[in-house]
Amino acid sequence: MPLVSVLIPAFNHERFVERFLDSVLEDPYPAKEIVVIDDGSTDGTADRIAAWVALHEGELPIEFVRRENKGITATLNELVARARGEMLRLGSSDDYLLPGGLDAQVRYLLAHPRKGAVIGDSIVVDGEGRKLHDSGMCDLHQADKRLYRTDDGIRRAVITRWAVGGPVTLIRKSALETVSRWTEGLRIDDWDLFLRLAAHDALGFIDVGVCAYRLHETNLSKTTHVATRIINLSEARQVAIRRAELFDEPYRSLLRAESQYLGAKIAFLHKRYTRVALHLAVYAGLVVTSRLRFAVPHRPEQAT
Numbered sequence: 001m002p003l004v005s006v007l008i009p010a011f012n013h014e015r016f017v018e019r020f021l022d023s024v025l026e027d028p029y030p031a032k033e034i035v036v037i038d039d040g041s042t043d044g045t046a047d048r049i050a051a052w053v054a055l056h057e058g059e060l061p062i063e064f065v066r067r068e069n070k071g072i073t074a075t076l077n078e079l080v081a082r083a084r085g086e087m088l089r090l091g092s093s094d095d096y097l098l099p100g101g102l103d104a105q106v107r108y109l110l111a112h113p114r115k116g117a118v119i120g121d122s123i124v125v126d127g128e129g130r131k132l133h134d135s136g137m138c139d140l141h142q143a144d145k146r147l148y149r150t151d152d153g154i155r156r157a158v159i160t161r162w163a164v165g166g167p168v169t170l171i172r173k174s175a176l177e178t179v180s181r182w183t184e185g186l187r188i189d190d191w192d193l194f195l196r197l198a199a200h201d202a203l204g205f206i207d208v209g210v211c212a213y214r215l216h217e218t219n220l221s222k223t224t225h226v227a228t229r230i231i232n233l234s235e236a237r238q239v240a241i242r243r244a245e246l247f248d249e250p251y252r253s254l255l256r257a258e259s260q261y262l263g264a265k266i267a268f269l270h271k272r273y274t275r276v277a278l279h280l281a282v283y284a285g286l287v288v289t290s291r292l293r294f295a296v297p298h299r300p301e302q303a304t
Helices: 017-026 045-056 072-082 101-111 136-140 145-149 151-160 175-179 189-199 217-224 226-246 251-269 273-294
Strands: 004-010 032-039 062-067 087-090 117-125 131-133 169-172 203-214
Touching: 004 017, 004 045, 004 072, 017 032, 017 045, 032 045, 032 072, 045 062, 062 072, 072 189, 087 101, 101 117, 101 169, 101 203, 117 136, 131 136, 145 151, 145 203, 151 189, 151 203, 151 251, 169 175, 189 203, 189 226, 226 251, 251 273
Parallel strands: 004 032, 004 087, 032 062, 117 203
Antiparallel strands: 087 169, 117 131, 117 169
8 A cells, every 4th residue: 555644734723733633644554654744833832742642653654744834824834845755645734634534545546546635524523522413514515516526517616615624635756746735824724725726637536534623712713803703704706717728628717717706705794895896796697607608518528
C-alpha cells in the first residue's frame, strides 16, 4: 500500500490536538506517517504535541516542527514539502479521523488513476466529542450527495453548494503539481483548491464517513461574527471571479453567478439593499444563461 502522509496544521487547539493524533495511530491503515507543524500557537498546543510525540515516536514515523505563525496556507504548503508520502491526508488539529477512512480513500484512488483527490463524508461532534449529526454533508450543509456521482455533478456541487467540512480529503502529491498548491494569504483556501481540482475533473467522492468534524465555541464564533463573515465572503467572491476562467461553459457562467450571489450577501450585511438587488438581478441572468447551456444535449460523464 502507498505511504500516506497525514498533514496536521496545528494552532491553538490544546484541548483537541491529542485526539487527532490518537486517531491517526488508531487507524488500521499500515503505511502512514505524521507531519505536524505548530503554527505559532499561544496556548499549550505545541507542548501537548511534543509530549505525545515523545510517547509514540517509536510507533510510526513522525515529524514535528514548532515555529512562529505564518498562517494556514503557508503551513499547508510547508507540510506538503516535508511529506514523504505518495498520498496526503489533510488534517485539522481540532477534528479527528475515523477508523477505516484512510484505507477506503486509498483504495478509491488506486482504482481511479485519473483522479487526483477524493473526498468523503464526516460525522459532526461537539466540543466534548458527542455526536450531533451522522452526515456533515447532508445534516450540516444540506448537500445532495447524488450530485457527487458524476464529474458534471461534482463541478456543480463545488461551484454552488460547498459542502465539505473537516479533514475529509486524500490527495495525490502529484496532483498538486498539476493544479498548484495552496494560494498563500487566503482564508478560503479549501474552496480555492477544490475549484482548481474540479476544473480538471480530478476530484472524486466516496460516501463513507472518514472523519469527525468538531463544532466548538471558536469555529462557531467565526461564522456568526459579522465582520469576519464579510471578510470571508469578500475573499470567496474574489476566488470565484479569479477561478471562473479555469472552466468551460456553462460552468464558467455558473461560477460567475455564484460571485454575484456572494456579492449580494456582502451588500446585505453592509445594509446596501439597492446593491443587493443589482447583484441578484445579474445572478439570475447568469443562472438562466448557464441553465440554457446545460440544456444542450450532451453525453453524461461518469466520475471514474
